[in-house]
Amino acid sequence: MRVVIEGFELPGRSFCAADGRPVTNVHVGVQIRADPSDLVSGDARVARWELNVIVDDRPDTGFDFRGPAVHGRRGDRFLYLTWGNVDDLGKFEMFRRAKLMLDRIDPKLVAVAERQALPLIGSIRLTDDRGGPRCARVDPPDLTWVVG
Numbered sequence: 001m002r003v004v005i006e007g008f009e010l011p012g013r014s015f016c017a018a019d020g021r022p023v024t025n026v027h028v029g030v031q032i033r034a035d036p037s038d039l040v041s042g043d044a045r046v047a048r049w050e051l052n053v054i055v056d057d058r059p060d061t062g063f064d065f066r067g068p069a070v071h072g073r074r075g076d077r078f079l080y081l082t083w084g085n086v087d088d089l090g091k092f093e094m095f096r097r098a099k100l101m102l103d104r105i106d107p108k109l110v111a112v113a114e115r116q117a118l119p120l121i122g123s124i125r126l127t128d129d130r131g132g133p134r135c136a137r138v139d140p141p142d143l144t145w146v147v148g
Contacts, residue, residue, distance in 0.1 A: 011128075030049045081100065
């Protein structure tokens with residue numbers, strides 16, 4: 001299944017890290033295995049990532065998700081959006097991550113997306129309530145899912 005993540009309201013390129021250190025070149029990407037991928041500048045108008053996710057429909061436990069961008073154990077699968085600073089040499093140093101829980105998606109949406117071979121689209125507000133890069137587990141209304 002194709003999963004599309006559409007980010008809006010990005011927080012900007014500057015941020016003050018938890019240790020008080022200024023971060024001046026903020027980027028966000030989807031985490032594939034241990035590495036950030038498809039980085040987008042924190043001051044972009046929007047961000048968009050397309051991922052291939054394998055969906056297993058298990059009659060006894062429901063849907064399970066797998067693939068290079070899927071993290072966690074069965075029943076607790078998620079996607080990571082990873083925030084970091086990019087230095088002058090292009091090196092990414094992560095300082096935050098946001099968890100997009102796959103098991104919280106309405107199973108009816110997953111079934112429709114699978115049956116009709118349509119993408120599952122997650123729309124996420126990327127700025128938190130304090131004006132910083134969104135992190136931790138993201139729930140509605142800051143993350144919504146539809147079939148596209």
